[in-house]
Amino acid sequence: MKRGALDPVVQESTPAIIARKIRDAIARGDFAPGVQLGEAELAKELGVSRGPLREAMQRLTQEGLLVSYRNRGLFVVSMDQDDFRDIYLARSAVEVAAINRVAGTDPEGGAAKLMEAVRAMEAAAATPDGQAITEADMRFHALLVELAGSPRLKKMHDTLLTETQMCLNALKSTYDTADKRISEHKGIAEAISRGDSDLAEKLLAEHMDDALMRLIP
Amino acid sequence: MKRGALDPVVQESTPAIIARKIRDAIARGDFAPGVQLGEAELAKELGVSRGPLREAMQRLTQEGLLVSYRNRGLFVVSMDQDDFRDIYLARSAVEVAAINRVAGTDPEGGAAKLMEAVRAMEAAAATPDGQAITEADMRFHALLVELAGSPRLKKMHDTLLTETQMCLNALKSTYDTADKRISEHKGIAEAISRGDSDLAEKLLAEHMDDALMRLIP
DNA sequence: GGCCCTTCGATTGTCGACAATCCAACTGTA
DNA sequence: TACAGTTGGATTGTCGACAATCGAAGGGCC
Numbered sequence: 001m002k003r004g005a006l007d008p009v010v011q012e013s014t015p016a017i018i019a020r021k022i023r024d025a026i027a028r029g030d031f032a033p034g035v036q037l038g039e040a041e042l043a044k045e046l047g048v049s050r051g052p053l054r055e056a057m058q059r060l061t062q063e064g065l066l067v068s069y070r071n072r073g074l075f076v077v078s079m080d081q082d083d084f085r086d087i088y089l090a091r092s093a094v095e096v097a098a099i100n101r102v103a104g105t106d107p108e109g110g111a112a113k114l115m116e117a118v119r120a121m122e123a124a125a126a127t128p129d130g131q132a133i134t135e136a137d138m139r140f141h142a143l144l145v146e147l148a149g150s151p152r153l154k155k156m157h158d159t160l161l162t163e164t165q166m167c168l169n170a171l172k173s174t175y176d177t178a179d180k181r182i183s184e185h186k187g188i189a190e191a192i193s194r195g196d197s198d199l200a201e202k203l204l205a206e207h208m209d210d211a212l213m214r215l216i217p
Numbered sequence: 218m219k220r221g222a223l224d225p226v227v228q229e230s231t232p233a234i235i236a237r238k239i240r241d242a243i244a245r246g247d248f249a250p251g252v253q254l255g256e257a258e259l260a261k262e263l264g265v266s267r268g269p270l271r272e273a274m275q276r277l278t279q280e281g282l283l284v285s286y287r288n289r290g291l292f293v294v295s296m297d298q299d300d301f302r303d304i305y306l307a308r309s310a311v312e313v314a315a316i317n318r319v320a321g322t323d324p325e326g327g328a329a330k331l332m333e334a335v336r337a338m339e340a341a342a343a344t345p346d347g348q349a350i351t352e353a354d355m356r357f358h359a360l361l362v363e364l365a366g367s368p369r370l371k372k373m374h375d376t377l378l379t380e381t382q383m384c385l386n387a388l389k390s391t392y393d394t395a396d397k398r399i400s401e402h403k404g405i406a407e408a409i410s411r412g413d414s415d416l417a418e419k420l421l422a423e424h425m426d427d428a429l430m431r432l433i434p
Numbered sequence: 435g436g437c438c439c440t441t442c443g444a445t446t447g448t449c450g451a452c453a454a455t456c457c458a459a460c461t462g463t464a
Numbered sequence: 465t466a467c468a469g470t471t472g473g474a475t476t477g478t479c480g481a482c483a484a485t486c487g488a489a490g491g492g493c494c
Contacts (some may be wrong), residue, residue: 152304446486458466
């Protein structure tokens, strides 16, 4: 019998599933920052009892997406400008590390996949859907960290990305032109392909500064 | 009435307290990697019911300290060499960002506090307790990230530090001489005090490589 | 009118009990 | 002896119910 043909079945736990659903809803903006999440109501809506639901909430609290006030309830975290800055600072830390890792191990292969993501951004820019290019943008950054092959960097980055989405929902930032947005990403990918991690790092820092400046005037 | 004289009382939730206790126990090595944590037993020992306990477990699972196998239970994560490498990679990412932040905002003040932590290491080295210097070592790194003033970097780093402790417990790594260990940290602090973040970054990278090499031969 | 106290409804925090699932040991068969 | 099937004990997953706490509305007092 051929070995390694089958992946072990992973049964996701119920709290993990619930947490994902609520996390996505928060990222989409379906739950506005600051609003309270009533347990009974959510449990009824999801078709589970309060037990598993509360376990899921603890996950999201640990992640920093919810804040808990004892005996009062759980609330979607509301972020101020300091949080915006902090999110982009932390994202820079993670993505810079990813750049160095990719540029130091597989520059060409990694950059090729990143260029594919850039092309996806170009395709998204051609559509009238304004949300599409933002999603493609975030996928670029998610891919960059994935390519680094570090489970811990990836996990940290995932939460940072949902927080980023919350920022964007709150402040509806927009690029004036999609061209600049695309070329910035392309520049990073090209620098990586050349193994020039210093340049890629510098370009990323500028890219992050730009994004932050669009959020905070 | 004078304003701002009182801090708001923060009532830590029960799951948060339980999670901290178990997290500390894991960091200390009281729960060896790979062992199963029975809910009933733990609940009885902590004097709570299984409800809040399970909520705490979800926190630790989200943190990556426990792994959950459905219908089988929760186990302390067991780490291999890839995990060791990944932990030090992620720590480098966070601490490099902290260095740049401290060196870029308050180099002298930050470095002064770091030098204090170095002196604490020297004091610990003078004691026969071999664990003391390791704790002082980790406090140096924790302080470095605290000085960056980023809640997100700090939270990420805290989990990485407990994972680091798990590594050390598993492999009992030791420096041959405490002098080298202290001088490495002193060098980083001095580089920061001069605002030379590039040098500090380079020294930290070497410091991390050294630590990893002592773990993985 | 303004302030404090009390009461009430609603929500959270906690617990015990039941059902579902899994692992290990045992039994029977070829 | 080796293997498939069965049974039993123990643990996890889920639920409903009760107690504790909080915020808001109402009433009384100065």
